[in-house]
Amino acid sequence: MSDEHARAAPPPRKLKLATVSLAGCFGCHTSFLDIDERLLPLLERIEFDRSPLTDIKHCGPCDIGLVEGGVCNAENVEVLREFRAHCRVLVALGACAVNGGLPAQRNNIALGELLQEVYRTGHGLAAGSRIPDDPELPLLLNQVHPVHEVVRIDYFLPGCPPSADAIWDFLNALIEGRAPTLGPGLLQYD
Amino acid sequence: MNDSFLLDGETIPFSPGQTVMQAAAAAGKYIPHLCWHPDFAPHGSCRLCIVRIGGRYATACTVGAARGQVVENRSEAIDAERRTLLQLLFVEGNHFCPSCEKSGDCVLQATAYEMGMLTPHFDHFYPDRPLDASHPEVLLEFNRCILCELCVRASRDVDRKNVFALAGRGLRSHLIVNSESGRLADTDFAATDRAAAVCPVGAILKKRVGFAMPIGKRTYDPRPIGKSHEPGTREDE
Ligand code: SF4
Numbered sequence: 001m002s003d004e005h006a007r008a009a010p011p012p013r014k015l016k017l018a019t020v021s022l023a024g025c026f027g028c029h030t031s032f033l034d035i036d037e038r039l040l041p042l043l044e045r046i047e048f049d050r051s052p053l054t055d056i057k058h059c060g061p062c063d064i065g066l067v068e069g070g071v072c073n074a075e076n077v078e079v080l081r082e083f084r085a086h087c088r089v090l091v092a093l094g095a096c097a098v099n100g101g102l103p104a105q106r107n108n109i110a111l112g113e114l115l116q117e118v119y120r121t122g123h124g125l126a127a128g129s130r131i132p133d134d135p136e137l138p139l140l141l142n143q144v145h146p147v148h149e150v151v152r153i154d155y156f157l158p159g160c161p162p163s164a165d166a167i168w169d170f171l172n173a174l175i176e177g178r179a180p181t182l183g184p185g186l187l188q189y190d
Numbered sequence: 191m192n193d194s195f196l197l198d199g200e201t202i203p204f205s206p207g208q209t210v211m212q213a214a215a216a217a218g219k220y221i222p223h224l225c226w227h228p229d230f231a232p233h234g235s236c237r238l239c240i241v242r243i244g245g246r247y248a249t250a251c252t253v254g255a256a257r258g259q260v261v262e263n264r265s266e267a268i269d270a271e272r273r274t275l276l277q278l279l280f281v282e283g284n285h286f287c288p289s290c291e292k293s294g295d296c297v298l299q300a301t302a303y304e305m306g307m308l309t310p311h312f313d314h315f316y317p318d319r320p321l322d323a324s325h326p327e328v329l330l331e332f333n334r335c336i337l338c339e340l341c342v343r344a345s346r347d348v349d350r351k352n353v354f355a356l357a358g359r360g361l362r363s364h365l366i367v368n369s370e371s372g373r374l375a376d377t378d379f380a381a382t383d384r385a386a387a388v389c390p391v392g393a394i395l396k397k398r399v400g401f402a403m404p405i406g407k408r409t410y411d412p413r414p415i416g417k418s419h420e421p422g423t424r425e426d427e
Pocket residue numbers: 189284285286287290291292293294296297298299334391392393
């Protein structure tokens with residue numbers, strides 16, 4: 001690069017990061033926040049777009065999208081597609097995004113039977129409980145799916161949840177434009 | 191001159207009759223494996239121990255060691271094949287590690303870590319395999335069975351009880367229990383049987399001890415399977 005070019009180069013643009021929890025428990029987001037004070041240097045290099053941390057409702061063009069949770073209902077499908085359409089690099093974050101996780105343990109039970117048992121015939125239900133049918137509720141899918149079964153995923157970061165250190169390493173690699181790898185002890189499925 | 195072969199460039203001695211796997215294990219070298227166990231006859235079914243000898247694929251647990259063999263084991267290309275085999279095993283069963291008592295002690299999981307498997311990649315089958323909790327002391331969780339036949343071999347060859355067998359072919363292969371009802375409680379199986387402790391995954395589990403050892407302090411937590419000094423050693427020994 002010529003001198004002239006080097007002088008003209010603007011300071012590196014902050015990368016845009018979007019995050020979402022689909023059929024997850026927010027455990028991965030909590031683990032993300034466990035990077036603690038490292039959040040501050042991170043915020044000098046990234047800026048949050050849609051995320052539970054910003055309350056922005058729709059994802060704009062982003063560099064990195066982190067998706068926690070699998071896909072269990074029609075809204076999840078829509079949001080996941082929105083993330084894929086807007087994020088240059090899409091990451092499946094955590095066990096549920098990677099393989100459906102514990103919510104996918106319902107996959108062998110017919111949806112109707114499942115709802116009957118949970119809301120009508122199971123233990124400890126209030127008298128008169130019924131299956132929620134508010135039209136605003138997204139419709140459940142027959143099975144819970146990992147995100148890669150619905151859209152193309154660039155990177156996978158397993159763990160229930162992935163540790164803060166694993167998330168930190170992974171994000172740093174992505175920000176620096178390296179292919180992320182998980183160092184010793186950071187690859188865990190549980 | 192002693193008989194020896196080259197494993198990833200290292201000289202490995204062997205005695206007549208040893209397989210490549212046995213000689214490598216005796217020398218403290220790790221060749222990934224699932225269905226092989228030092229105490230049992232090789233089964234050659236999981237294909238995880240695939241190596242290249244003189245450029246040709248062979249399963250290290252079944253192929254005899256021979257003088258001058260050049261064996262390629264932990265190359266990126268072969269580990270990538272192994273990763274694919276592992277991914278197939280993961281999607282064929284129901285492996286929810288966060289809720290599995292075997293997590294941290296599981297050879298399938300530890301091998302997947304060692305091979306750097308980040309995703310199951312394929313579409314999941316999510317099979318429906320009811321578990322058998324009939325036995326007072328031991329639980330059968332068929333959703334995690336990888337059909338390695340170690341329990342079959344242990345029960346037949348060591349316990350002399352023939353409690354387990356594989357039935358069906360291809361995709362329909364599955365583990366069965368040798369009793370008229372098909373339930374474990376109706377066999378002479380005992381928690382002290384070798385077959386009760388040999389399963390590499392969380393398919394045969396002793397009841398009421400699942401979390402006696404906390405997650406994080408288990409076999410492969412401090413020491414990845416590939417760094418094991420005695421490959422093939424499992425926590426049941
Ligand atoms: S058997 Fe192993 S791989 Fe399967 S769920 Fe249990 S710990 Fe995970």
